[in-house]
Amino acid sequence: MEIHDILSEVCLGSDELSDGATVKPLANFNAEKEAAELDHALKVKGLDEHTLIDILTRCSNAQRQDIAFHYERSTKYKLEDRLQKALSDPLKSVILALMKTPDKYDASEMRGAIKGLGTNEDTLIEILCSRTNQQISDMAASYLELYKKDMIKDVKEDTSGHFAKLLCILAKGNRPDPSNVVDNELIDMDARALYEATAKNCVHDMDKWITIMTERSIPHLRKVFGRYKCYSCYDMLESVEREVKKDLKNNFLGLVQCILNTPAFFAEKLSNLQGNLKKDILTRIMVSRSEIDLVFIKKEFKKKTGKSLHQFITASTKGDYQRVLLALCRGDD
Known part of the structure; x- marks a missing residue:
């Protein structure tokens, strides 16, 4: 497996990547x-x-x-x-x-997205696409403990169609772990199947698309996305943007973005808050990623917007809310 794949797989929800954390354990803690x-x-x-x-x-x-x-x-x-x-x-x-512990915080955010005023699809996709199998398992256990409800059952009852199927599979937390074995034949088969599932003038086979996207490891899927360009004149993101129908497009885009580059996925969400600040999203990202990959998110944010995340928070917030977010951000860069 390539170093990039290993690093990115760890970024996808791991709480062990100290190099990406802005908040780390305090030395000489009492x-x-x-x-x-x-x-x-x-x-x-x-x-x-x-x-x-x-x-x-x-x-x-x-x-x-x-x-x-x-x-x-x-x-x-x-x-x-x-x-x-x-x-x-x-x-x-x-x-x-x-x-809150990370599992209980995720569980509470999931519950709010499901049982709030209208299903918050973006929040469901954000959480389920960016957490590891273990984090999803812990979150589901906390959801049951806190609300006496089965998380997957709640997701299924509050959504429908292909979106419900996608979320329920992700919520099982059964994505295969990375492997040193590179199956080039399967990579090619998956790339062709994805192309045929989204190609113009073809019947869109979203079930096949969902199966591949949820039942393959992250490093394998990145190789599939690279191979996909041999079949299409568009990359995977462009194909989803052009070919997937509107009610599924944003959800599938989020999944593909998260697979390709999790920090860039979160940087994109933060950049969309410029001029349209949504405190719930800003708070969730700053809290949930501060011990995982916020350092990398900051780099991607600056690459995308030309300004630092510190500058964005300073310009968009005020008072103690600004102070706590800047403390999690840990300095300008």
Whole structure:
């Protein structure tokens, strides 16, 4: 397997890629000390939001869980409850997201996308396309624990057609792991099948398209996309843009973009917020990717827009919401 494939596969939802993380475990971490400082920040007259933000953004999620444990042991109050009561949006939404474990945060975002006012298809695609098998499994378990519902069943009941089939397969988290074996014959067969499934004047075989896109490893699919150009005068993204019908196009584009380059996929989502800021999307990306690949997302964002993510956040937000996002961003570049 090529180094690019290995790196990109790890980017696709791994929480072990420290080189891509802007938020890393704090050295010489003392959970009791941090909990005491946090308690003081919550009790001080007027509430010390700056100290609260600094404490919760300078350590990893696992360390925040330790802080919450020691906070409850020393004060007899759940930290999340105190934060919920003390803060107001949009800062509250970021802080509470930071305090959730990644699986519970993803589960809550999935639930909101399914059970909110109209299904948020973009959110479902974003989460299910960018998480690893293990993360999807953990998320589904947390979804069941939190809501007493089966995540796949909820997705199926709230969507329909090919989109429902795509999401339900992704939600199983059964994509094959990367392999050192390169099956050139299968690569060619898949590339031809994808071409025939999206070619003009042909009956679109979306079932075949979904099968290939969800039942092959990420490195294999990247090779398939390269081979696809031997059959089409367009690349895979261009073909989806031109040939897939409108109600599926954005969903399939998101999947292909995520397979090709996950950080670029998120950079694209962030760039679309320019002039049309949606805090829920900005918050979710900054929180969920800060310990995975936000460094790479920042690079892709600058490549795409000509400005840094730090500059975008500074120009588009204000107050403590801006402060916490910039802390997660970790400097201008």
